[in-house]
Amino acid sequence: MAAATAMRRRGGGGGMDDDKMVFETTEGVEAITSFDAMGIKDDLLRGIYQYGFEKPSAIQQRAVMPIIKGRDVIAQAQSGTGKTSMIALTVCQTVDTSSREVQALILSPTRELATQTEKVILAIGDFINIQAHACVGGKSVGEDIRKLEHGVHVVSGTPGRVCDMIKRKTLRTRAIKLLVLDESDEMLSRGFKDQIYDVYRYLPPDLQVCCPGSCFLFD
Numbered sequence: 001m002a003a004a005t006a007m008r009r010r011g012g013g014g015g016m017d018d019d020k021m022v023f024e025t026t027e028g029v030e031a032i033t034s035f036d037a038m039g040i041k042d043d044l045l046r047g048i049y050q051y052g053f054e055k056p057s058a059i060q061q062r063a064v065m066p067i068i069k070g071r072d073v074i075a076q077a078q079s080g081t082g083k084t085s086m087i088a089l090t091v092c093q094t095v096d097t098s099s100r101e102v103q104a105l106i107l108s109p110t111r112e113l114a115t116q117t118e119k120v121i122l123a124i125g126d127f128i129n130i131q132a133h134a135c136v137g138g139k140s141v142g143e144d145i146r147k148l149e150h151g152v153h154v155v156s157g158t159p160g161r162v163c164d165m166i167k168r169k170t171l172r173t174r175a176i177k178l179l180v181l182d183e184s185d186e187m188l189s190r191g192f193k194d195q196i197y198d199v200y201r202y203l204p205p206d207l208q209v210c211c212p213g214s215c216f217l218f219d
């Protein structure tokens with residue numbers, strides 16, 4: 001398990017202003033200050049630059065490599081510091097797009113966050129032809145079934161709908177190797193614990209788990 005935490009110093013500014021941040025990381029976690037040095041697939045790198053990113057943000061510098069290397073990771077940083085983009089980038093790097101099976105599953109506490117994550121994955125992963133689907137409550141079940149049966153690499157969803165799709169056997173879990181529990185504290189505080197556990201029971205045993213969040217789990 002690797003952990004990376006980025007916190008703004010008191011009185012610090014917002015956004016990607018890394019100079020005003022303090023960091024705590026597990027021993028051995030290094031900051032990699034360029035996307036080029038991360039060993040990212042060429043076409044994905046192209047997508048990242050085309051999306052407008054020039055260098056990784058503080059949390060990306062510390063958490064992308066451990067995730068890409070297959071470690072279980074807890075990455076905590078305040079809102080707006082690049083966690084959603086980090087999920088998109090690492091998921092795109094992890095999946096093998098030559099196989100149309102779901103290989104990464106992202107669970108989020110809200111429909112908006114799940115949909116936003118899907119959008120960033122599709123944008124950054126444009127040149128690797130990534131297929132992602134947002135599986136969220138309030139949207140047509142028929143459309144979920146159609147998309148999932150057609151075959152996608154990544155599902156970004158809310159626990160209830162994802163659980164439903166798994167139980168219907170529309171979302172096949174056997175090839176899932178990465179589970180991202182985005183804002184897991186918020187998911188737990190919204191009462192999703194049983195549904196998350198239900199989903200987890202269907203996932204392969206040698207699963208990699210990542211928990212990006214803005215709450216300070218250990219405080």
Ligand SMILES: Nc1ncnc2c1ncn2[C@@H]1O[C@H](COP(=O)(O)OP(=O)(O)OP(=O)(O)O)[C@@H](O)[C@H]1O
Pocket residue numbers: 016052053054055056057060078079080081082083084085086214
């Ligand atoms: N490496 C980067 N370089 C430039 N901009 C970036 C980088 N990473 C993320 N951003 C931009 O910063 C903003 C916040 O990023 P993102 O949504 O990934 O952060 P977040 O921590 O998930 O925020 P929130 O909790 O508000 O969703 C977005 O506009 C995103 O495009």
